[in-house]
Amino acid sequence: MKKKLITLAVASTLTAAVAVSAPAFADTSNVTVYGFANLSYDLTNNGNTSANKVSSSQSRLGLKGSEDLGDGLSAVWQLEQGINIDNSGAAGNGLATRNSFLGLSSGSAGTFILGRHDTPYKIASRGFDVFADTIADNRSLMGGSPYVTIPNPGPAAALTVTGTAANSSAGASFDGRQGDVVAYISPAMSGFTGAIAYVAGAENATVGTSKGSAWSLAGLYGNGPLNVNLGYEKHDLGNAPGTLNVGLTGLSESAWKVGVGYTMDAFTINGVYEKTSDNFGVLVAAPAGTDILGHRSYYLSGKYSFGNDAVKLAYTDMGDRNMAGGGANTGAKQWALGYDHNMGKRTTLYALYTRLNNDTNSAFGLSSVSTGATAASGAGVGVSAWSFGMKHTF
Numbered sequence: 001m002k003k004k005l006i007t008l009a010v011a012s013t014l015t016a017a018v019a020v021s022a023p024a025f026a027d028t029s030n031v032t033v034y035g036f037a038n039l040s041y042d043l044t045n046n047g048n049t050s051a052n053k054v055s056s057s058q059s060r061l062g063l064k065g066s067e068d069l070g071d072g073l074s075a076v077w078q079l080e081q082g083i084n085i086d087n088s089g090a091a092g093n094g095l096a097t098r099n100s101f102l103g104l105s106s107g108s109a110g111t112f113i114l115g116r117h118d119t120p121y122k123i124a125s126r127g128f129d130v131f132a133d134t135i136a137d138n139r140s141l142m143g144g145s146p147y148v149t150i151p152n153p154g155p156a157a158a159l160t161v162t163g164t165a166a167n168s169s170a171g172a173s174f175d176g177r178q179g180d181v182v183a184y185i186s187p188a189m190s191g192f193t194g195a196i197a198y199v200a201g202a203e204n205a206t207v208g209t210s211k212g213s214a215w216s217l218a219g220l221y222g223n224g225p226l227n228v229n230l231g232y233e234k235h236d237l238g239n240a241p242g243t244l245n246v247g248l249t250g251l252s253e254s255a256w257k258v259g260v261g262y263t264m265d266a267f268t269i270n271g272v273y274e275k276t277s278d279n280f281g282v283l284v285a286a287p288a289g290t291d292i293l294g295h296r297s298y299y300l301s302g303k304y305s306f307g308n309d310a311v312k313l314a315y316t317d318m319g320d321r322n323m324a325g326g327g328a329n330t331g332a333k334q335w336a337l338g339y340d341h342n343m344g345k346r347t348t349l350y351a352l353y354t355r356l357n358n359d360t361n362s363a364f365g366l367s368s369v370s371t372g373a374t375a376a377s378g379a380g381v382g383v384s385a386w387s388f389g390m391k392h393t394f
Contacts, residue, residue: 030065038133039085040350040372040389046365048377055372055387056086058133060098066105076105076113084371098177111185120183120195120218122175124231125259128270130301130312135387136336136354137367141318142274142297143175144255145364166330166363166379169293169321170276171237172244174255178214191223201236201244212237212244227261253278253293266306272299284323291322295331308342312352320359329359346393355384 038057044050062080069075080098101115118126122143129138147168183197195218202211216233234254237244257274274297281290301314316334321327338352358364358380365375365383376383 030067032064033062034064034394035059035061036133036391036393037085038389038391040135040370040387042135042370042372042388043386044135044366044372044374044384046374046377046383047381051374053372054086055135055370055389056084057135057137057370057372057389059083059085062098069104072106072108074105075103076111077102086371101181101183107187110187113181113183113185115181116177116179117181117183117197118177119174119181119199119214119216119233120197121216121231121233121255121257122177123195124218124220124229125175125257125272125274125299127227128229128259128261128272128299128301130268130270130303130314131336131338131352131354133369134338134350134352134389135366135370135372135385136314136334136338136352137369138272138299138314138316138334139175139369140356140364140367140373141169141316141332141334142272142299144170144173144276146173147171147293166361167365167375169295169318169364170255171251171253171278171280171293172212172214172235174233174235174276191221193220194218195220199244202238210238210249214244225263227259229259230257231259232256251278251280251282253280266304268303268305270299270301274298293321293323295319295321295327310340310342312336312338312340318364327361329361332356332358332362332364348391350387350389350391352387353385354387355382357382 037059040055040057042055043052060080060082062078064078067075079096079100081095082097096116099117101113101117103111103113105111126132131137145168147170178199180200180203181197183195186194197216199214201213212235214233214235218229218231221228234252235244236252239249253276255274255276257272259270259272261268261270277291277294279289280292281287283292295318297316297318299314299316301312303310303312314336319331321330323330334354334356336352336354338350341349343349354366356364356366358376360380363376363379363381366373366385372385374383
């Protein structure tokens, strides 16, 4: 995980685009072009409708580079955009929609960046998901499924188990990629890396609105076969246009997690535990400070590699939400089984099956990281998918 963080936020970085006048050309000697293509043919069933589709899961294209400023200091930059390769005209395509930033990096002092980036909390557990960036991604039930915006929060906008809360587990996603981020990443120290980020929230708050903000922290330890990561994040929610605009004025929520991974020869096992809490009681006319969507989740996975192949198994369990004491049967469970075949250093073929089972008062769907993901057709209904795909990194 330490190496993953450094790859995402230290080695990747942004210098200002070179302004040129015709017939001059930009200097591209410090620019690296990179990307990730992940396409699959999916057969999905949401309990009411079956559908076959070509899906793109977190495919991306980016530019990154650095400039040596002397005395061990470098300017670092990155511009990365998501691309829905299966349907290029669909939402989600656009410049700098993914991790994009400008900053300064020092091997002895760490890295400071400004821009849009995965939060430290998100980074703390992403590397443990053996089905990351596929339709079986565990973010279907972990990291917080965003709550539907309420324009005018209050008792009149009642939150009910069978209404908008049936597929929600947080006011705003904790496993998010936030805009307006100021972040610091420490240098590696005996296998430990620390990270802290502040999300500034709305940029255009006006009279009568409040802007949201967030703090996110992570401690990442990796030494040989063992990885142990901790994460914490707190959201102060607002209703002004911006990153944390979810219509929940003046309310807050928080989450913490711990993840552990261990590799022994061909076997890798991972586990993540997450706990969230909030003070959304006013939304259901409950006493102020009552926890509504707070819950616990855990994730277990295993991977066995042999030659150019690997077999993977994962299980995710989300417990009942508090729901002001009325949260019985509001959890869900998901499991996935998959097979990978590495055709080369950068190309992998894969096949997987995943199923998510909702309790009688939940309606969660498969993770939206895949354009083939589908929601349940109603409370208590399960969703499932077969996926046959190919991933290529360049």
